[in-house]
Amino acid sequence: MIRFLIRRIILGLITLWVIITLVFILYYARPGVDPARELAGRAVTPALLANINKEYGFNLPVIVQYWNYLKRLVPIPGQFNLGISNNNRLPVTTIIAQAVPIDISLAVGSAVIWMVLGISVGVLAARRPRSLWDRGATAFVLTGVSMPTFILGLLLLYVFYYLLTIHGIAIFPKPGSYTSFTTNPLEWAHDLILPWITLALITAATYSRLTRSSLLETLGEDYIRTARAKGLSERRVVFRHALRSSLTPIVTQFGIDLATVLGGAIITESIFGLPGLGLAVVQAIEVQNLPVVIGIVLVASFFVVAANIVVDALYAVLDPRVRVS
Amino acid sequence: MSLSTVEATAGGVPTEEPAVKGIEGRTPLQLVVARLRTDKVAIISVVVILLIVALAIAAPLIAGITGHGPTDTNVDNGTDANGQPLPPGSAGYLLGTDNLGRDILVRIAYGARVSLLVGVLATAIATVVGVVVGLFAGYYGGWLDSILARIMDVVLSFPYVLFAIVLVSVFGSSLPLTILVIAFFSFAAIGRIVRGQALSQREKEYVEAAHSLGAGNLRIMFVDILPNLVAPVIVLATLLIPTAIIFEATLSFLGLGIALPTPSWGNMLSDAQGVGFQAWWFYIFPMIFLLLTTLAFNLLGDAVRDALDPRTERIFAGRRKQKPA
Numbered sequence: 001m002i003r004f005l006i007r008r009i010i011l012g013l014i015t016l017w018v019i020i021t022l023v024f025i026l027y028y029a030r031p032g033v034d035p036a037r038e039l040a041g042r043a044v045t046p047a048l049l050a051n052i053n054k055e056y057g058f059n060l061p062v063i064v065q066y067w068n069y070l071k072r073l074v075p076i077p078g079q080f081n082l083g084i085s086n087n088n089r090l091p092v093t094t095i096i097a098q099a100v101p102i103d104i105s106l107a108v109g110s111a112v113i114w115m116v117l118g119i120s121v122g123v124l125a126a127r128r129p130r131s132l133w134d135r136g137a138t139a140f141v142l143t144g145v146s147m148p149t150f151i152l153g154l155l156l157l158y159v160f161y162y163l164l165t166i167h168g169i170a171i172f173p174k175p176g177s178y179t180s181f182t183t184n185p186l187e188w189a190h191d192l193i194l195p196w197i198t199l200a201l202i203t204a205a206t207y208s209r210l211t212r213s214s215l216l217e218t219l220g221e222d223y224i225r226t227a228r229a230k231g232l233s234e235r236r237v238v239f240r241h242a243l244r245s246s247l248t249p250i251v252t253q254f255g256i257d258l259a260t261v262l263g264g265a266i267i268t269e270s271i272f273g274l275p276g277l278g279l280a281v282v283q284a285i286e287v288q289n290l291p292v293v294i295g296i297v298l299v300a301s302f303f304v305v306a307a308n309i310v311v312d313a314l315y316a317v318l319d320p321r322v323r324v325s
Numbered sequence: 326m327s328l329s330t331v332e333a334t335a336g337g338v339p340t341e342e343p344a345v346k347g348i349e350g351r352t353p354l355q356l357v358v359a360r361l362r363t364d365k366v367a368i369i370s371v372v373v374i375l376l377i378v379a380l381a382i383a384a385p386l387i388a389g390i391t392g393h394g395p396t397d398t399n400v401d402n403g404t405d406a407n408g409q410p411l412p413p414g415s416a417g418y419l420l421g422t423d424n425l426g427r428d429i430l431v432r433i434a435y436g437a438r439v440s441l442l443v444g445v446l447a448t449a450i451a452t453v454v455g456v457v458v459g460l461f462a463g464y465y466g467g468w469l470d471s472i473l474a475r476i477m478d479v480v481l482s483f484p485y486v487l488f489a490i491v492l493v494s495v496f497g498s499s500l501p502l503t504i505l506v507i508a509f510f511s512f513a514a515i516g517r518i519v520r521g522q523a524l525s526q527r528e529k530e531y532v533e534a535a536h537s538l539g540a541g542n543l544r545i546m547f548v549d550i551l552p553n554l555v556a557p558v559i560v561l562a563t564l565l566i567p568t569a570i571i572f573e574a575t576l577s578f579l580g581l582g583i584a585l586p587t588p589s590w591g592n593m594l595s596d597a598q599g600v601g602f603q604a605w606w607f608y609i610f611p612m613i614f615l616l617l618t619t620l621a622f623n624l625l626g627d628a629v630r631d632a633l634d635p636r637t638e639r640i641f642a643g644r645r646k647q648k649p650a
Contacts, residue, residue: 146619148571162602285494
């Protein structure tokens with residue numbers, strides 16, 4: 001088990017290193033690109049270029065630049081440094097630290113909704129295959145899979161914000177509203193309810209499908225027949241015996257999805273004007289604010305790699321067969 | 326009408342195999358077509374897709390009939406006396422105009438070209454790359470497999486929207502880049518399935534027989550093994566098309582896909598969001614076309630899966646089979 005975990009962690013570190021290197025090449029060492037000139041903006045003077053080169057070290061050999069770049073990404077306090085935003089000269093770590101609570105808020109709320117909704121719809125469908133319930137679940141999954149996030153978000157905004165507001169029933173806040181949880185938990189939930197629903201409805205479809213197919217398979221197992229033969233209630237058979245062992249694929253999916261939202265729900269944040277990592281990266285890209293883009297990409301990658309390791313470890317706990325492979 | 330397209334859809338089924346020497350002696354292709362023809366969902370999906378294809382092909386024709394090009398701002402009659410956009414049904418503008426006086430119907434028709442082109446081309450590239458990578462990984466195994474499989478895992482688990490916008494921000498948005506980026510983030514879905522299938526196929530007797538006849542590795546991979554993997558590849562490819570279309574629309578919506586003023590359904594919605602909700606027709610028509618297209622492809626992919634292998638559990642309703650095990 002320990003060896004399995006160590007191998008996973010090493011693989012995760014290698015993945016992160018590859019991403020870091022790719023980002024470095026893309027932004028600093030692409031042939032034919034002068035990063036100093038890109039930073040300098042329109043009013044380029046040789047003195048300005050020299051200054052930038054000196055400050056950022058662009059005139060050093062590429063390999064030295066790469067080494068310096070790697071060195072400041074090592075997570076040791078005092079050394080770790082994601083650079084400074086080109087826009088407002090704030091450290092990138094500060095910008096990220098301000099944005100992450102919004103992504104955590106988004107992730108927590110929507111994850112609760114998508115898990116409850118997705119798994120319940122899947123269970124309903126699997127308990128009565130080919131029933132009306134199953135057909136309804138099917139339609140739900142199909143819509144979720146075919147629906148681009150930005151269309152759902154815009155539709156929700158149109159109906160629940162715009163239409164209600166022009167009819168004098170302004171129950172949903174306008175895009176761009178965000179209250180932190182510590183300021184006022186009720187207001188926090190109120191501001192986030194539409195973004196939560198957007199993210200959750202899109203994501204829940206996958207969970208319904210996974211739950212349905214996994215549960216249907218488990219319900220055909222011998223031990224389920226045994227449980228039924230013992231005279232257990234159907235409810236107990238489904239929830240206690242079958243659902244538990246059907247959850248493994250769902251755990252995997254959940255880890256990845258949660259990490260993705262934590263690293264920035266780009267579309268949802270853009271539509272609802274939530275200042276999380278996703279909106280920050282879109283805005284940074286528009287003005288070519290490279291330190292911020294790189295910082296957020298690295299943070300998002302870290303979340304995904306970490307989630308993969310946690311999921312693999314959980315998987316090994318849930319399913320002993322994985323440990324040997 | 327529907328028959329010919331169904332044939333085209335299932336065109337990759339290995340026809341060179343000898344016909345099943347049964348009572349009727351039908352080829353696998355005939356069997357698949359026969360099953361699809363009795364499937365109402367499949368026929369409706371094919372009709373919808375054909376209509377969208379017709380719309381895309383007829384785009385210049387529509388522009389000619391209405392007299393409005395896709396990027397014409399129709400200064401003289403595209404807006405009302407106050408400079409406001411015209412609602413649907415206004416003289417000469419079936420679906421109304423946008424804030425710049427451009428004909429929404431014409432823009433949607435041209436947008437269909439972009440969506441279909443990106444969807445089909447990106448899927449085609451992803452399929453070819455995925456099949457080749459998957460075959461090599463699964464057939465050779467060993468370190469090659471470890472590396473390729475790991476790369477595919479990483480590509481699959483990463484927040485692709487984030488990486489796509491990073492790539493687009495570095496290289497500038499263009500149609501070819503959009504297609505390549507989408508293909509890059511999609512090939513792993515096919516590659517992983519092909520790899521798994523190739524892993525099991527290479528242990529079969531026919532591969533051993535081919536070896537003993539002196540066939541080379543490449544011949545065994547592409548001539549002997551590949552035809553056995555056609556069914557899952559066709560299904561996945563059909564399901565990748567709507568994913569690619571959504572991906573393109575999302576990138577364009579974020580302003581990082583198809584550059585304005587060239588219309589795509591995604592950047593039309595982005596335009597609409599910039600204007601506000603007053604003119605509902607900016608939103609509703611691109612949304613309807615985008616959703617119809619993705620729904621139709623998803624339904625068709627599911628129907629093709631069902632027709633190619635009636636044993637698999639159908640995700641999206643329609644005809645139903647007996648409960649599995």
